[in-house]
Amino acid sequence: MIKRTKYCGQISQEDLDKEVVLCGWVHRVRNHGGVVFIDLRDREGIVQVVVEELNSPSAYEVADKLGSEDVICIKGVVRRRPPGTENPRLKTGNFEVVANYVELINSAEPLPFPVNEETPISEEIKLKYRYLDLRRESMKENLLFRHRAYQIIRKVFVENGFVEVETPFLTKSTPEGARDFIVPSRMHPGKFYALPQSPQLFKQILMVAGFDRYFQIARCLRDEDLRADRQPEFTQIDFEMSFVDEEDVIAITEQLIKTLFEELLGVEVKTPFERLSYQECMERFGTDKPDRRFGLELVELTDLFKNTEFKVFRDVIEKGGVIKAINFNLGELSRKDLDELTKFVQSLGAKGLAWIKVEKDKLTSPITKFLKEEEIKGILERTKAKPGDTILFSADKREMVYKILGNLRLHLAKLFNLQQKDRFDFLWVVDFPLMEWDEEEGRFVSLHHPFTSPREEDIPILQKALETEDLEERKRLVHSVRARAYDLVINGYEVGGGSIRIHRRDLQELVFKLLNISPLEAEEKFGFLLRALSFGAPPHGGLAIGLDRLLAIMRGLDSIRDVIAFPKTQKGICPLTGAPDYVSPKQLKEVHIKTVEYQ
Numbered sequence: 001m002i003k004r005t006k007y008c009g010q011i012s013q014e015d016l017d018k019e020v021v022l023c024g025w026v027h028r029v030r031n032h033g034g035v036v037f038i039d040l041r042d043r044e045g046i047v048q049v050v051v052e053e054l055n056s057p058s059a060y061e062v063a064d065k066l067g068s069e070d071v072i073c074i075k076g077v078v079r080r081r082p083p084g085t086e087n088p089r090l091k092t093g094n095f096e097v098v099a100n101y102v103e104l105i106n107s108a109e110p111l112p113f114p115v116n117e118e119t120p121i122s123e124e125i126k127l128k129y130r131y132l133d134l135r136r137e138s139m140k141e142n143l144l145f146r147h148r149a150y151q152i153i154r155k156v157f158v159e160n161g162f163v164e165v166e167t168p169f170l171t172k173s174t175p176e177g178a179r180d181f182i183v184p185s186r187m188h189p190g191k192f193y194a195l196p197q198s199p200q201l202f203k204q205i206l207m208v209a210g211f212d213r214y215f216q217i218a219r220c221l222r223d224e225d226l227r228a229d230r231q232p233e234f235t236q237i238d239f240e241m242s243f244v245d246e247e248d249v250i251a252i253t254e255q256l257i258k259t260l261f262e263e264l265l266g267v268e269v270k271t272p273f274e275r276l277s278y279q280e281c282m283e284r285f286g287t288d289k290p291d292r293r294f295g296l297e298l299v300e301l302t303d304l305f306k307n308t309e310f311k312v313f314r315d316v317i318e319k320g321g322v323i324k325a326i327n328f329n330l331g332e333l334s335r336k337d338l339d340e341l342t343k344f345v346q347s348l349g350a351k352g353l354a355w356i357k358v359e360k361d362k363l364t365s366p367i368t369k370f371l372k373e374e375e376i377k378g379i380l381e382r383t384k385a386k387p388g389d390t391i392l393f394s395a396d397k398r399e400m401v402y403k404i405l406g407n408l409r410l411h412l413a414k415l416f417n418l419q420q421k422d423r424f425d426f427l428w429v430v431d432f433p434l435m436e437w438d439e440e441e442g443r444f445v446s447l448h449h450p451f452t453s454p455r456e457e458d459i460p461i462l463q464k465a466l467e468t469e470d471l472e473e474r475k476r477l478v479h480s481v482r483a484r485a486y487d488l489v490i491n492g493y494e495v496g497g498g499s500i501r502i503h504r505r506d507l508q509e510l511v512f513k514l515l516n517i518s519p520l521e522a523e524e525k526f527g528f529l530l531r532a533l534s535f536g537a538p539p540h541g542g543l544a545i546g547l548d549r550l551l552a553i554m555r556g557l558d559s560i561r562d563v564i565a566f567p568k569t570q571k572g573i574c575p576l577t578g579a580p581d582y583v584s585p586k587q588l589k590e591v592h593i594k595t596v597e598y599q
């Protein structure tokens with residue numbers, strides 16, 4: 001093989017009439033009788049190679065037998081393409097290389113799917129032959145985009161005085177609300193490492209160590225059910241800062257996001273981003289990660305039905321529930337649509353879907369006959385409904401109404417194509433409650449993680465809550481405590497989240513107690529953190545951004561798998577390597593493990 005002198009995709013004016021050596025893959029090949037045209041491809045792009053039988057018979061003989069994705073090397077002279085044959089779709093489209101030498105380096109078997117066109121293929125096949133998939137233009141561009149993002153991330157952090165530090169993979173549990181992946185220890189029979197759900201505790205400890213500003217493009221591992229678009233391992237842009245408050249963390253995040261969007265997409269990003277409280281998000285969108293690219297906000301109606309005779313609504317209100325509605329004013333909803341929407345909300349646990357269709361001079365609805373005139377008037381006024389609109393109701397427990405209408409809103413957006421992919425809506429969600437009551441577990445759980453600081457002025461409430469015996473009163477008190485946390489939401493995705501942390505041992509212990517983590521358990525699990533906090537921990541805070549999701553949003557992709565080189569399937573399988581797989585009895589013995597089938 002002779003050594004290449006250039007990338008195929010870089011052939012340009014300066015190469016005119018010069019001899020070049022190119023190496024790459026046969027993207028396409030066609031024989032026009034006496035002349036073979038090869039589209040030769042490498043990472044940088046494609047160039048047309050011409051092999052003429054008359055002038056280079058031995059090169060022609062090789063070229064004539066080439067097939068898709070064969071690896072070849074050619075030598076030839078660059079010339080301008082004859083007028084009228086230029087290809088404006090190629091960067092090199094004004095030129096071609098007339099080859100006098102063609103060498104077949106390695107031939108390719110018939111392909112499981114074409115590389116030179118973007119025909120859809122099943123996820124399984126796509127990932128099994130990921131090396132072929134990554135040769136495709138779109139996937140290659142996704143990974144190169146990711147590579148450019150890394151450089152910008154590093155540049156922004158380094159310019160702002162952050163230090164890049166790697167934290168361990170083999171560690172103890174870091175609770176981010178998911179299940180740990182665990183690794184058996186060979187040298188310590190019966191003991192296990194946990195793979196990190198995030199570098200959370202290490203980055204806090206780096207602050208105690210005086211590093212002041214840390215960042216890492218970190219891999220995180222969470223053994224979650226892979227519903228939706230999740231991956232068991234994913235990447236975070238993780239950072240932490242000392243002697244700061246919320247504003248400092250928010251400012252650096254905005255600078256990073258702005259630079260990424262501007263430098264990678266040429267999209268102008270206005271800062272500061274808007275902020276909404278958790279409460280307002282829930283009330284208006286039914287979720288703490290609202291997609292605000294379209295309207296369809298939730299409208300509060302409960303007070304209109306205080307004295308209603310409509311039994312369904314009255315029962316809900318008597319049980320402390322609420323009534324809210326969405327006015328669908330972005331298109332006609334047919335009866336068939338309404339049936340489908342009813343099925344959709346039922347799948348979420350709603351009993352049904354009440355609706356009112358507003359027509360020119362009448363209302364069509366299964367519920368208006370139960371409503372008083374002033375109630376109907378109130379509904380129409382509040383929802384600002386006009387002819388052509390359809391009002392969709394949810395009456396249930398507050399959390400259920402949020403869930404149903406929040407999801408219905410998104411479902412309608414998908415149905416009516418309301419989520420423009422080239423529009424970006426940046427939002428901070430703030431003023432989260434510190435903890436919420438988990439019915440299933442019968443205890444309080446952190447909304448973010450247990451290391452998030454409450455607002456200074458709310459600390460006495462926590463103290464009081466701990467001293468209160470009455471559970472209902474305790475719930476009321478705890479729910480009123482606000483966290484110093486902030487989430488970055490883009491187009492309905494929680495792209496980042498972080499907080500100012502607890503930096504005092506006594507406060508951390510108090511929070512553990514409220515989370516029902518006993519002093520013994522706290523010592524066992526987080527003793528190292530508590531100790532660190534008692535050796536001069538500075539006030540600190542930080543944030544982590546889900547890099548895969550951020551890149552998918554930037555590139556208008558639905559799945560984060562498309563921005564990850566070697567992702568797993570929805571079932572957590574790597575079809576390329578076959579992981580996870582069985583290991584030999586010998587390996588199991590070494591790590592002191594016997595497998596048994598649990599029922």
Ligand code: ASP
Pocket residue numbers: 176197198199200239497498499542543544
């Ligand atoms: N460790 C957190 C997470 O992974 C982010 C943070 O609080 O910095 O969500």
